[in-house]
Amino acid sequence: MSQEEEYFKKIEAEQKAKLKADQDASAAAQAEIALKELHFHKCGKCGHDMNTEVYRGVEIEVCTKCQAVLLDPGELNTLAGDDNSAWISSFFSVFGGGYKTPDDDT
Numbered sequence: 001m002s003q004e005e006e007y008f009k010k011i012e013a014e015q016k017a018k019l020k021a022d023q024d025a026s027a028a029a030q031a032e033i034a035l036k037e038l039h040f041h042k043c044g045k046c047g048h049d050m051n052t053e054v055y056r057g058v059e060i061e062v063c064t065k066c067q068a069v070l071l072d073p074g075e076l077n078t079l080a081g082d083d084n085s086a087w088i089s090s091f092f093s094v095f096g097g098g099y100k101t102p103d104d105d106t
């Protein structure tokens with residue numbers, strides 16, 4: 001095989017790899033959309049529909065079947081108020097100690 005042929009073969013392989021990567025990314029994006037459509041406003045515990053209700057001025061999703069509650073990012077902090085030293089920090093410490101005091105780094 002000539003050098004020129006090898007060069008074009010290499011280019012072709014790179015283009016194929018790029019095309020494949022683009023297709024994979026597109027498929028992943030479509031799968032994500034399908035997943036969202038399938039589960040949007042559905043309870044994560046029992047699969048029934050969620051109802052939007054206002055609780056203490058915050059819009060929360062409540063399951064129509066099992067009453068499980070779904071909060072958007074930040075809503076837990078809003079509902080808990082400024083007092084993040086009490087129950088909320090103990091809540092997060094259950095999940096791997098996300099809240100650290102400055103003394104923990106020494």
Ligand SMILES: [Zn+2]
Pocket residue numbers: 043044045046047048063064065066067068
């Ligand atoms: Zn439910």
